[in-house]
Amino acid sequence: MRATLMYGAGDVRVEEVPDPRIVDPTDAIVRVTLACVCGSDLHPYRSMPAGGPAAPMGHEFLGVVEETGSQVTGLRKGDFVVSPFAFADNTCAICRDGFHTACPNGGWYGAGGVGGAQAEAVRVPQADGTLVKIPAEADPTVLASLLALSDVYLTGYHAAHMGRVNAGKTVTVIGDGAVGLSAVLASRRMGAERIILMGGHKARTDLGREWGATDVVPERGAEGVAKVMELTGGQGSHVVLEAVGYMLAYEQAYGVVRPGGVISRVGVPQYEQAPVGFGSLFGKNAGLTGGPAPVRAYLETAIADVLAGRIEPGRVFDAEVPLDRVADAYRAMDTRENLKVVVRP
Amino acid sequence: MRATLMYGAGDVRVEEVPDPRIVDPTDAIVRVTLACVCGSDLHPYRSMPAGGPAAPMGHEFLGVVEETGSQVTGLRKGDFVVSPFAFADNTCAICRDGFHTACPNGGWYGAGGVGGAQAEAVRVPQADGTLVKIPAEADPTVLASLLALSDVYLTGYHAAHMGRVNAGKTVTVIGDGAVGLSAVLASRRMGAERIILMGGHKARTDLGREWGATDVVPERGAEGVAKVMELTGGQGSHVVLEAVGYMLAYEQAYGVVRPGGVISRVGVPQYEQAPVGFGSLFGKNAGLTGGPAPVRAYLETAIADVLAGRIEPGRVFDAEVPLDRVADAYRAMDTRENLKVVVRP
Numbered sequence: 037m038r039a040t041l042m043y044g045a046g047d048v049r050v051e052e053v054p055d056p057r058i059v060d061p062t063d064a065i066v067r068v069t070l071a072c073v074c075g076s077d078l079h080p081y082r083s084m085p086a087g088g089p090a091a092p093m094g095h096e097f098l099g100v101v102e103e104t105g106s107q108v109t110g111l112r113k114g115d116f117v118v119s120p121f122a123f124a125d126n127t128c129a130i131c132r133d134g135f136h137t138a139c140p141n142g143g144w145y146g147a148g149g150v151g152g153a154q155a156e157a158v159r160v161p162q163a164d165g166t167l168v169k170i171p172a173e174a175d176p177t178v179l180a181s182l183l184a185l186s187d188v189y190l191t192g193y194h195a196a197h198m199g200r201v202n203a204g205k206t207v208t209v210i211g212d213g214a215v216g217l218s219a220v221l222a223s224r225r226m227g228a229e230r231i232i233l234m235g236g237h238k239a240r241t242d243l244g245r246e247w248g249a250t251d252v253v254p255e256r257g258a259e260g261v262a263k264v265m266e267l268t269g270g271q272g273s274h275v276v277l278e279a280v281g282y283m284l285a286y287e288q289a290y291g292v293v294r295p296g297g298v299i300s301r302v303g304v305p306q307y308e309q310a311p312v313g314f315g316s317l318f319g320k321n322a323g324l325t326g327g328p329a330p331v332r333a334y335l336e337t338a339i340a341d342v343l344a345g346r347i348e349p350g351r352v353f354d355a356e357v358p359l360d361r362v363a364d365a366y367r368a369m370d371t372r373e374n375l376k377v378v379v380r381p
Numbered sequence: 382m383r384a385t386l387m388y389g390a391g392d393v394r395v396e397e398v399p400d401p402r403i404v405d406p407t408d409a410i411v412r413v414t415l416a417c418v419c420g421s422d423l424h425p426y427r428s429m430p431a432g433g434p435a436a437p438m439g440h441e442f443l444g445v446v447e448e449t450g451s452q453v454t455g456l457r458k459g460d461f462v463v464s465p466f467a468f469a470d471n472t473c474a475i476c477r478d479g480f481h482t483a484c485p486n487g488g489w490y491g492a493g494g495v496g497g498a499q500a501e502a503v504r505v506p507q508a509d510g511t512l513v514k515i516p517a518e519a520d521p522t523v524l525a526s527l528l529a530l531s532d533v534y535l536t537g538y539h540a541a542h543m544g545r546v547n548a549g550k551t552v553t554v555i556g557d558g559a560v561g562l563s564a565v566l567a568s569r570r571m572g573a574e575r576i577i578l579m580g581g582h583k584a585r586t587d588l589g590r591e592w593g594a595t596d597v598v599p600e601r602g603a604e605g606v607a608k609v610m611e612l613t614g615g616q617g618s619h620v621v622l623e624a625v626g627y628m629l630a631y632e633q634a635y636g637v638v639r640p641g642g643v644i645s646r647v648g649v650p651q652y653e654q655a656p657v658g659f660g661s662l663f664g665k666n667a668g669l670t671g672g673p674a675p676v677r678a679y680l681e682t683a684i685a686d687v688l689a690g691r692i693e694p695g696r697v698f699d700a701e702v703p704l705d706r707v708a709d710a711y712r713a714m715d716t717r718e719n720l721k722v723v724v725r726p
Contacts, residue, residue, distance in 0.1 A: 129616060130616065130639075130640050130641070133639075133640070133641050134641065135640040135641035135665070135666050137640075137666065138640030138641070138664070138665045138666065140615075198666070198668075270485075271474060271475065294475075294478075295475050295478070295480040295483030296475070296478050296479065296480035296483070298670075301663065304659065304663070305657070305658040305659060305663050307658055308656050308657070308658035308659070308660060308661065309654045309655065309656055309657070309658070310654065310655070310657045310658070311653050311654055312650070312653070312654070312655045312657060312669065313650040313652055313653035313654070313655070314649065314650060314653070315653060316653065317669065317672070318646065318649070318650050318671065318672045318673075319483070319672060319673070320480070320483045320672060321480050321482065321483065321543070321670070321671065321672030321673070321675070322672070323543075323668060323669060323670035323671075324657065324662065324668060324669040324670075325643075325666070325668035325669075326663070326666065326668075327662070327663045327664060327665060327666030327667070328663075328664070328666070330666070
């Protein structure tokens with residue numbers, strides 16, 4: 037079959053690879069119907085050293101179950117499913133806590149012998165715990181929104197959930213990428229009336245406004261912080277949703293967070309060390325939370341919301357390419373020409 | 382009057398200084414009845430460079446109001462009061478949120494022209510917002526416990542409060558100093574049934590056990606982390622209360638926190654940068670919270686608890702010195718000969 041491999045920064049190729057096959061009895065093989073490129077795929081696209089082993093890419097997909105391992109009981113050939121971007125058993129204590137991305141039996145697509153989803157098919161470990169069936173009657177027009185549940189929308193949702201967004205709170209969202217816009221949509225649904233979106237790309241912030249942003253701050257760094265402080269009467273934002281992952285975004289986050297407020301991060305941090313001492317977080321009792329979204333925990337509810345037309349998160353997709361042109365999708369997202377691109381095998 | 386000044390690491394002196402006087406109409410002058418030395422006073426005691434201006438020391442005290450400024454309406458001469466370790470107006474939006482240590486009209490004893498409390502008297506800015514009256518009938522035997530409310534007990538309480546300790550959670554407390562032991566006591570009162578105390582000083586951990594610790598882990602670093610992981614079936618602790626402030630304690634904290642759990646810090650961080658990326662906090666959705674305790678927010682309830690005999694936080698005091706011997710108190714706490722020392726002017 038054909039699959040997407042990254043060989044180094046800027047070097048994405050579609051190649052023939054062996055078909056995936058059942059390895060563990062809890063596996064399923066899923067034929068991919070729709071996949072897409074993630075903002076987090078752009079991190080290696082910008083920085084991956086060449087010369088090492090190629091990385092299988094893609095972790096967001098809808099597909100049809102093609103084969104199941106002997107211990108898979110909840111799925112069968114022909115089921116139409118959505119997958120969270122990480123697999124998990126959905127039964128252990130950590131999953132029951134709602135933190136599936138830390139499941140001791142879970143893991144990541146494209147690593148440890150599991151392929152990527154920007155491919156014709158993929159092996160899904162812990163298939164019973166991971167995959168969620170989409171009702172057969174799902175209208176084809178909502179497929180993009182269902183695909184958005186695999187990662188982007190529920191990552192934005194996770195940011196808002198961990199930041200305990202509610203009606204009384206001022207929320208600042210850092211980043212007008214697809215996750216940031218999703219965080220705006222989720223915050224609005226959780227009741228936030230004041231949502232400040234920090235982003236400078238007008239077509240994107242326009243969608244952000246449509247989804248609930250009440251203010252847009254295009255300035256970055258100290259200037260952006262000053263603007264948010266002004267908008268909040270000098271007090272800052274109760275909740276800051278950081279949907280970027282770069283240090284500049286983190287610095288903006290602790291700059292605008294109100295005393296006693298919380299920064300919720302879902303942009304994969306491109307740093308390990310960061311300021312957390314008296315001058316940044318501690319002095320004003322600011323909290324830090326977030327991490328890889330346990331999409332599985334939120335999936336059933338979100339599928340129902342999409343099918344009922346209450347949310348249309350698929351609007352973050354503004355282009356589609358066939359699998360063979362996946363490299364174009366990376367390029368267009370890297371240059372910010374496209375917000376998020378569907379890949380159709 | 383006599384007051385405590387620090388000239389550099391290890392150099393604490395009691396000297397004659399001018400009597401404090403009303404500067405702002407919202408000030409009060411309080412004659413100090415009892416003060417004490419704080420674990421955080423040991424940070425400059427170990428590291429303050431010599432040669433600069435001397436620092437007035439002390440921020441925990443009980444005392445009697447001696448004089449009030451023209452705008453002070455809730456206090457009068459002769460009132461017996463307890464002060465939080467930081468002053469605040471107790472009326473602004475940030476104080477109403479419960480984060481008095483970030484009050485824009487607040488500040489710290491021993492800084493900005495305000496003296497320290499290891500002295501015969503002290504000027505209290507924002508006196509109406511800061512000081513809380515102790516009922517006249519308070520038994521002299523509870524004075525130590527009331528003094529402990531000025532900082533140490535309510536700092537431990539704040540750690541547990543910010544960490545959302547409750548009956549269902551396993552709590553690990555890092556540090557067997559007076560704040561760590563207070564965090565154990567507060568956690569027990571909030572219903573935690575499993576409280577693991579990381580500390581190696583037996584007399585202290587014995588008090589911790591009496592106050593509710595169910596397990597004591599004397600090992601530090603990787604060995605201590607392994608022990609806590611073993612005690613928690615490999616899953617870690619829902620809540621970690623970090624009552625030390627050194628990097629080793631922070632590293633232990635993220636080592637033992639459970640996925641989705643939270644680290645609540647109240648030890649003043651002796652670092653600004655720390656690990657917060659995928660390998661420490663982000664990857665397991667661990668949160669970080671805490672900061673300087675807004676003691677004022679918790680004071681009335683805690684006074685009632687002390688007067689009713691429900692808590693006896695003053696048991697952290699294991700020695701008393703007259704003001705002239707305050708240097709002995711620093712020395713004894715620095716060498717861990719004493720846990721926490723009362724200073725009587």
